[in-house]
Amino acid sequence: MGDKTTVAAVLEPLARGALGPHSPVRFEFWDGSAIEPEGACAGTIRIRSKDALRHMVWAPGELGIGRAYVSGLVDLDGDIFAILRALASTAPSDAALGLGAAWQAIGAARQLGALGRRPAPPPEEVRPLRGPLHTKRRDAAAISHHYDVGNDFYRLVLGPSMTYSCARFAAADDDGSGGANETVSLDDAQSAKHDLICRKLGLRPGMRLLDVGCGWGSMAIHAAATYGAQVVGVTISSAQVELARARVAEAGLAADVEIRLADYRDLRGEEFDAISSIGMFEHVGTKRAAEYFGTLRALLRPEGRLLNHAISSAGGSVMGRNSFVGRYVFPDGELVDVGEVALAMQRAGFEVRDVEALREHYALTLRAWVANLESAWDHAVSLTSAGRARIWRLYMAASALGFEDGGLGLHQVLGVVPDAQGRTGMPGTRRAWG
Structure with missing residues (x-):
């Protein structure tokens, strides 16, 4: 690279081609040069080393960019939501690298001295999981990767409610028909x-x-303390079991709530009046859906109800090995179309009685979690690692935008088991739920 050739000069044609000529994002490089936006600036992407480009050359697309960010070779300075939205809104629809653009990127990397051996991925990246998809052993490893990273870290991100699922931002006297209420606190929204x-x-x-999939026991505690239910909570995360049991004891509910380290496939020979599955179905997988709902159906008495609360996407999607979420957040995770969820429940013997969409509420939930993380960033890093904190910031912010624009959905599907005469015990309207 000549003395008068800056990194920005080399990369600007590539950046303009990938993101369009009017991107409001500023790019700053390790030599101090920058690609300036034509108008107002949404934020700065700071590329600190040519090693960031090596990650992108070896893994084009979101995985390479994600690796560079998790490694600390790339920073996002400013409002992360504005930066990500600006990138998404200005990139052309055919922004995926074609052969010509790929050669252009390799040529630019060569000119900058960024070619070389494949860089090692950050240690936070999950290594390949062994065995067939969604076996008990493999599911346990996938769950451990995501959930067993420190209860204190989760407490910082999630807040006192320790609830890792979509909240409901509605006032106590609101039936939800007016949409999400941004004035409600996160803890109150989780309780709602x-x-x-x-x-x-x-x-x-x-x-x-x-x-x-009881997590840290928040639903179990609420059901026992507020409704007098006798609750069994199951999870395959040992870290969650430890804290959930402590929280149950602290709430004085040890006689009413039992927390088990158990897989749903181990549940046999018991009978329940109701089942809640909150943020669990994403880990089950499409091919296991019939087994999942069949297992839960066998545990319910006649007129018993199941509430399945899960992220969905139209047509379904698998968090594959080449995706950032698949490598760093939810290995083996799958999002199932809500229509397929309802169909699988019906085939298992449930009568589907209600479907409610809450995607706007999940966007608010994720924004609250990002705010918690960013406001205590140094403490979050000390509890886990800088890479882990970066993973959470990026995935939660991107997910919030996905829920806002409708690319992701969140649905509660309520099913009931009719008795031999077809009776369900269900009230005639939503308002009659109380």
Whole structure:
């Protein structure tokens, strides 16, 4: 690279081609040069080393960019939501690298001295999981990668509610028809979500509830403390079991709530009045959906209800090995079309009685989590690693935008098991849930 040739000069044609000529994002490089936006600036992407380009050459697309960001070779300075939205809105629809653009990128990397051996991925990246997809052993490894990274880190991100699923931002007297209420606090919104589920399940004192994928016990505690339910919570995360049991004891509910380290496939020979599955189905997989709902159906008494609360996408999607989320966040995760969820429940013997979409609420939830993380960044890094904190910031911000623009959905699907005469015990309207 000649003395008068800056990194920005070499990369500007490539950046303009990939993002369009009017991108409002500023790019700053390790030599101090920059690509300036033509108008208002949404934020700065700071590329600190040519090693960032090596990641992108060896893994074109989101995985290479993600690796560079997790490694600290790339920084996003400013409002991360504005930066990501600006990138998404200005990139041409055919922005995926074609052969010509790929050769242009390799040529630019060669000119900058950024070619070389494949760089090692950051240590936070999950290594290839062994065995067939969604076996008990492989699922346990995938869950451990995501959830067993420190309860204190999760407490910082999630807040006192310790609830890792979409909240419901509605006032106590709001039926939700007016949309998400941004003035409601995160903790109150999580409590409102748990209360909505309890009401949909028709919980009453003494009823037996199974909470599948119980996390840190928040739903179980709410159902026992507020509705007098007898609750069994199951999870395959040992870190979650440890804290959930401690929280149950602290709440004085040890006689009412049992937390088990168990896979849903191990549940046999018991009967429950209701089952909640909150943020669990994403880990089940399409091919296991029939087994999942069949197992839960066998555990419910006649007129028993199941509430399945899960992220969805139109047509479904798999978080593959070449995606950032698949490598760093939810290995083996799958998002199932809500229509397929309802169909699988019906085939298992449930009568589907209600479907409710809450995607705007998840966008608010994720923005609150990002705010928690960014406001205590140094502490978050000390609890886990800089790379892990970066993973969470990027994936939560991008996910929030996905829920805002409709690329991601969140649905609660309520099913009931009719008795031999077809009775369900269901109220005639949503308002009658109480």
